[in-house]
Amino acid sequence: xxRVVWQGLLAGFFGGLVVAGLFSxxxxxxxxxxxxxxxxxxxxxxYSLDAxxxxxxxxxxxxxxxxxxxxxxYAQPYFVKGETYDPDYFxxxxxxxxxxxxxxxxxxxxxxxxxxxVVPYTLAVSEDAAPGGHYGVIFAETQASGxxxxxxxxxxxxxxxxxxxxxxxxYRLGGDVSEQSVPFFQFTAPLVMxxxxxxxxxxxxxxxxxxxxxxxxxxxxxxxxxxxxxxPDTSRKMVTEWTQAPTFGLFKVVTTxxxxxxxxxSSQYVLMAPIWAYLVLTIVxxxxxxxxxRMR
Amino acid sequence: MTTTIxxxxxxxxxxxxxxxLAVAPAVASAASSSANTTINATVGSTISxxxxxxxxxSLTPTSGGVVTSASDTVTVxxxxxxxxxxxxxxNDATTTLVSGGNTFTAHSxxxxxxxALANGTWGYAVASAGGFDASYSTENSxxxxxxxxxxxxxxxxxxxxxxxxxxxxxxxxxxxxxxxANTSQPNGTYSDTVTYTATTN
Numbered sequence: 001x002x003r004v005v006w007q008g009l010l011a012g013f014f015g016g017l018v019v020a021g022l023f024s025x026x027x028x029x030x031x032x033x034x035x036x037x038x039x040x041x042x043x044x045x046x047y048s049l050d051a052x053x054x055x056x057x058x059x060x061x062x063x064x065x066x067x068x069x070x071x072x073x074y075a076q077p078y079f080v081k082g083e084t085y086d087p088d089y090f091x092x093x094x095x096x097x098x099x100x101x102x103x104x105x106x107x108x109x110x111x112x113x114x115x116x117x118v119v120p121y122t123l124a125v126s127e128d129a130a131p132g133g134h135y136g137v138i139f140a141e142t143q144a145s146g147x148x149x150x151x152x153x154x155x156x157x158x159x160x161x162x163x164x165x166x167x168x169x170x171y172r173l174g175g176d177v178s179e180q181s182v183p184f185f186q187f188t189a190p191l192v193m194x195x196x197x198x199x200x201x202x203x204x205x206x207x208x209x210x211x212x213x214x215x216x217x218x219x220x221x222x223x224x225x226x227x228x229x230x231x232p233d234t235s236r237k238m239v240t241e242w243t244q245a246p247t248f249g250l251f252k253v254v255t256t257x258x259x260x261x262x263x264x265x266s267s268q269y270v271l272m273a274p275i276w277a278y279l280v281l282t283i284v285x286x287x288x289x290x291x292x293x294r295m296r
Numbered sequence: 297m298t299t300t301i302x303x304x305x306x307x308x309x310x311x312x313x314x315x316x317l318a319v320a321p322a323v324a325s326a327a328s329s330s331a332n333t334t335i336n337a338t339v340g341s342t343i344s345x346x347x348x349x350x351x352x353x354s355l356t357p358t359s360g361g362v363v364t365s366a367s368d369t370v371t372v373x374x375x376x377x378x379x380x381x382x383x384x385x386x387n388d389a390t391t392t393l394v395s396g397g398n399t400f401t402a403h404s405x406x407x408x409x410x411x412a413l414a415n416g417t418w419g420y421a422v423a424s425a426g427g428f429d430a431s432y433s434t435e436n437s438x439x440x441x442x443x444x445x446x447x448x449x450x451x452x453x454x455x456x457x458x459x460x461x462x463x464x465x466x467x468x469x470x471x472x473x474x475x476x477a478n479t480s481q482p483n484g485t486y487s488d489t490v491t492y493t494a495t496t497n
Contacts, residue, residue, distance in 0.1 A: 039344035043376050043496040065346060084459070087381055087495055090452045137495065144489050151395075151486045153351040153418075153473045155368065156387055159343050160495035226377050228497075238378075239461055 037065030040140050040159040044229075047165040052127040058120040059161050061140050063111040070143045072108045073119055075099035078137040078162055083196060083237035089137060089160075095202070095232060098136030098163045101125055108143075123165070131169025132202035133232050137162050164204055164229060172201035173260055178235055180266035182253045187275045190241035193268075195257050197228075198235040205230060207259040211240045214252050221251065230259070248273050343374040345382075345494045353418075356437040357477040361415040363441035365434060365474035370457075372467050376496040379460035382469055384420065387489040389450045393418050393475060395484030400475050402447035407455045410444035413476035418488075419445030421472040422457050432472045445474055448490055459497065 039062040049055060061071065076099050079091035088096075103122050111117055121138065141158035175197055182193040197207050206227050213222040222242045230236045240255070249272045256265040347370055355364045374380045391402035403419035405411040407426040413419060421428045421444060429444055449455050458469050475486075 034350070035346060035348045037344055037346035037371075039342055039373075041340045041342040043341040043343045043374065060340075062342075062344075064344065085497060086456050086459075087383065087493075089454070089493070139493075141491070150352040150354060151393065151475065151484075152353060153368070153393075154487055154489040155347055155351065156489055156491045157345045157347060157370075158491060158493050159345055160493065162495060228378055241461060 035066040036069055036142060036157070037063065038069075038071060038140060038142050038157055038159055039064055040161055042161060044162040044164060047123065047163070048168060049123070049125050049165060050168050051125055051129040051131075053125050055123045055125075056120065057123065058118050059138065059140075060116055060118055061109070061111060062116045063113050066113055068110065068112045069145065070108060070110050071140050072143060073104050073121075073138065073140050074107065075102035075136050075138050075163075078135045078160075080231060080234060080236075083235050085234075085236055087137075087160075094130075095133050096135050098123075098134040098165045099138075100136075101129075101134075101165075102136065102138060102163075123163075125165070125167060129167045131167050132171035133204045134165045134167060135163060135204075135231065136165075166203050171203050173203055173205060174201040175199045175205060175207075175230065175259055175262065177257055177262070177264045180255050180257065180264065180268075182255075182266075182268040182270055184269060184271055186245075186270055186272050189245040189247075189272075190243040191245035191251065191253075191270055191272060192239060192241050193253055193255060193270075194237055194239045195255055196235055196237045197230050197257060197259065199230045199232050202232045204232060205259050207236070207238065207257055209238055209240065210256045210258075212254045213242055214254075216250055216252070245272055248277070339375070341374075341376050341496070343376065343380060343494055343496055344372065345492060346371040346373075347492070351473050353473065353475050354436070355475060355477045355481075357479045357481055358437075358439055359479050360439055361476050361478035362437040362439050363413055363435050363443070363474055363476045364437055365432065365441075365443070365472050367432070367434065368471045368473060370469045370471060370492055372464050372469070372494050374464050374494075374496055377463055378497040379462050380464060380467075380494050380496050381459040382457045383454035383493045384448065384457050384471070385452070385454035385491055385493075386448050386450050387491045389452075391448050391450050391488070393486040393488045395482070395486040398482045398484055398486070400477070400481075400486055403445050405444065405446045407446050410446040412442055413445050413474060415476055415478040416481055417447070418473070418475040419447050420490075421445050421474070422469060423472070425457065432470075435474065441476070443474070445472075448488075451491070454491075454493065457492075461497070 041060045076089045077091045077096035079088045079093045079096040137160040139158045139160050144154035178196040178198050180195045214220050228238050251270045254267045351368045353364045393400035400418040403417040
């Protein structure tokens with residue numbers, strides 16, 4: 001009798017698992033079917049143009065989601081705020097005016113799942129554009145569709161392609177490395193280092209940062225190369241992180257920054273150790289001091 | 297005699313065969329030529345942003361007020377080595393959830409200093425970012441909610457939700473949305489549109 005009861009309970013348990021599995025699969029399938037995704041390529045374009053000239057170009061939009069949607073394209077100003085380079089799409093900087101040169105054949109498209117569209121645009125540089133850097137961003141933005149049937153937050157998504165345009169003529173290029181810093185005591189991964197570069201000219205340039213980390217025996221542990229645009233009249237703090245840094249270790253960090261005709265290298269040591277290790281060391285040292293004091 | 301001739305014929309045949317094998321590769325290689333082809337593969341830079349389920353908030357108000365919250369998973373992919381920045385703002389200057397002439401106003405809390413919702417307000421949160429709580433969970437007409445929220449900024453004043461320093465593969469940011477209502481809130485279907493923006497650094 002007991003065996004029959006247990007068998008019944010087990011059968012019910014496993015049956016419930018099967019039914020739950022079926023429903024969760026349905027829920028996952030339902031969520032996947034509403035996935036809306038927009039991909040833009042490339043993420044930026046660089047131009048060197050004469051004032052008064054026109055250039056035809058294009059970018060791609062890919063729908064790699066599960067639903068069709070309408071997207072619109074438009075251009076806005078682009079500049080940055082602070083050393084962390086927070087994007088500013090409403091900047092009033094005189095250099096953030098490349099958006100005014102952009103025009104589209106069509107401003108709205110419909111794209112099906114799996115489809116790729118090429119969106120053409122024209123860049124017509126104004127006749128009186130000052131020599132030097134001009135910046136803007138082209139957005140592709142999904143449009144919320146349908147009327148909501150419940151209290152809800154409708155989301156539009158947009159991805160941006162940043163325009164870096166330099167108008168030919170007499171302009172200044174200049175910059176300097178303000179800081180290359182690696183804190184000596186670091187308590188937990190990632191091992192962090194940063195370089196700050198200031199642009200003193202009126203056109204942007206690219207900074208190539210090469211970072212190499214080695215142990216005390218010279219064995220290379222990590223290296224990375226990154227390229228950062230630095231806009232005129234700005235300072236950019238470029239942070240590099242070694243996320244796989246071990247818990248303990250003494251490392252040599254060499255960072256080289258190359259831009260324009262400048263190359264600056266810094267070499268610093270970093271001690272990776274969790275904070276409790278310092279506490280333990282302090283306790284041990286104090287205990288040793290007390291011990292020897294008592295011995296005397 | 298015959299055997300000797302046969303043996304000599306066999307030896308000659310074998311010698312010829314060996315000679316042929318030795319010469320054949322030389323003859324083959326002498327007839328061959330080679331050329332180099334350079335293969336170039338260009339990988340374009342891309343950035344994508346993805347969301348899934350709609351964010352619906354269903355409230356059953358009480359006189360003291362209740363909070364309902366729901367999550368939105370925003371996924372960004374980019375092969376740009378310096379990463380991306382994700383921002384949030386309302387899609388226009390009006391930051392209210394609207395149902396005809398009735399509204400939920402944008403909460404007064406901010407990303408740096410979020411606070412609990414007041415009745416008739418709505419907002420967003422990102423766990424462990426800014427001053428938000430370490431974690432959030434779905435609330436359904438919770439009358440004793442203490443979770444912290446910020447008001448969505450108007451278009452043009454976007455707030456940075458996340459910024460990364462390296463290429464991103466299925467990098468997710470969970471954005472929580474909530475509204476609080478008491479019985480003085482007229483019933484109806486309220487909505488507003490917000491914009492997530494992703495650009496590379």
